[in-house]
Amino acid sequence: MTSGQDTVALATDEDRAIATMITAFSHDPVVRWFIRDAHRYLTFWPPFVRAFAGAAFESESAHSIDDYGGVAMWLPPGVASDDETMGALATEAVPPADQEEVFAFFDQMGKFHPNDDHWYLPLMGVDVMSQGRGYGSALLQHALRRCDEDEVPAYLEATAPRNKALYERFGFEELGVIQAGASPPMWPMLRTPRA
Numbered sequence: 001m002t003s004g005q006d007t008v009a010l011a012t013d014e015d016r017a018i019a020t021m022i023t024a025f026s027h028d029p030v031v032r033w034f035i036r037d038a039h040r041y042l043t044f045w046p047p048f049v050r051a052f053a054g055a056a057f058e059s060e061s062a063h064s065i066d067d068y069g070g071v072a073m074w075l076p077p078g079v080a081s082d083d084e085t086m087g088a089l090a091t092e093a094v095p096p097a098d099q100e101e102v103f104a105f106f107d108q109m110g111k112f113h114p115n116d117d118h119w120y121l122p123l124m125g126v127d128v129m130s131q132g133r134g135y136g137s138a139l140l141q142h143a144l145r146r147c148d149e150d151e152v153p154a155y156l157e158a159t160a161p162r163n164k165a166l167y168e169r170f171g172f173e174e175l176g177v178i179q180a181g182a183s184p185p186m187w188p189m190l191r192t193p194r195a
Contacts, residue, residue, distance in 0.1 A: 013064070013068070014050075014054070014057050016064075016068045017057075017062060017064060017068060017071045017073070018046050018049050018050065019068070020064075020068050020069070020070065020071045020125055020126070020127050021045075021046075021049045021071060021073075021123055021125045022042070022045060022046060022049075023125075023127045023128050023129075024070075024071075024125025024126055024127060024128065025045065025123075025125055026041070026128070027128075028159050028160065029159060029160055029184040030159040030160075030183070030184055030186050031045065031159065033182075033183050033184055034090070034093075034094065034102055034105075035048075035093050035094070040093050043093070044089055044092065044093035047085075047089055048086060048089050048090075048093070049073075049123060050082075051081060051082040051085035051086045051089060052081045052082075052086055052122045052123060053073035053075065053081065053122040053123045054073075054082070055075055055079050055080070055081070055082070056073040056074055056075055056079075057073075059074075059075065059076050059079050061073075061074040061075065061076050061079075061119075061143075062074070063139055063142060063143065065135045065138055065139055066130060066133075066135060068127070069126060069127050069129075069130035069133070069135055070124075070125065070126040070127070070130060070135030070136060070138075070139055071123075071124070071125055071126075071139075072121060072123075072124040072139040072140070072142075072143060073121070073122060073123045073124070074119055074120065074121050074143050075119070075120040075121075075122060076119055077117035077118060077119065077152060078117070081122060086106075087103075087106075090102060090103070090106070100181075101180045101181035101182065101183060102180075102183075104180035104181070105178060105179070105180040105183050105186075108178040108179075108180060109157065109178055109186075109188070112157075112175055112176060112178065112188035113155065113188075114153070114155050114190065116153075117152055117153075118152060118153045118154060118155045118190075119143065119146070119147050119150075119152055119153070119154045119155070120154075120155050120156070121143070121154065121155070121156040122156075124136060124139060124140075124156075136163075136166055137166070137169075137170075140166075140167075140170050141170075144170060144171075144191070144194075147191070147193055148193045148194045148195075150193070151193045152193060153190055153191060153192050153193060154172070154190070154191045154193075155188070155189070155190050155191075156172065156188075156189055157178065157186050157187065157188050157189070158172075158186065158187040158189055159184075159186050160184075164187050164189070167189050167191075168189075170191065171191045171192075171194065172189035172190065172191040173189060173190055173191070174187050174188070174189055175187075175188045175189060175190055176188060
């Protein structure tokens with residue numbers, strides 16, 4: 001695949017896609033608030049990615065660009081994250097003293113999540129060695145074309161102001177702020193389909 005070209009990330013390449021998510025989120029404010037310790041991050045983030053967004057592989061809605069330099073893991077309407085596994089992993093990954101805040105944060109995420117049909121982007125990441133090349137924009141353009149064709153809204157949570165600004169450029173609108181205790185803010189965002 002040539003640089004800048006995007007393709008479906010096959011289930012057989014799941015490990016490569018998750019490796020990209022490991023590097024991409026290693027300095028993410030929300031993820032590293034949730035899993036602060038480096039060893040715990042490397043232990044629990046990969047299976048959390050699988051539980052949170054791994055259904056994108058079976059749905060053929062995970063996309064990669066430039067040989068997994070960037071990956072977007074979309075869940076189509078009717079496909080959900082594995083909340084039970086995510087909860088079990090969080091219980092193991094987060095020290096008991098921090099669990100109340102973390103689970104309050106997750107509870108707020110659930111309250112903002114739409115109930116109507118929508119495409120959900122739980123995770124999109126670009127390898128730290130490939131950032132600044134427009135891969136996030138290219139991955140968004142590809143998927144949002146599908147949302148517009150299907151006339152279905154798209155939903156995501158922005159974990160940093162820079163990401164939020166990118167999503168706003170693509171028509172996502174902030175629905176509120178998710179924050180619990182000492183957590184950084186996260187912004188639930190919805191984009192209505194374009195004609």
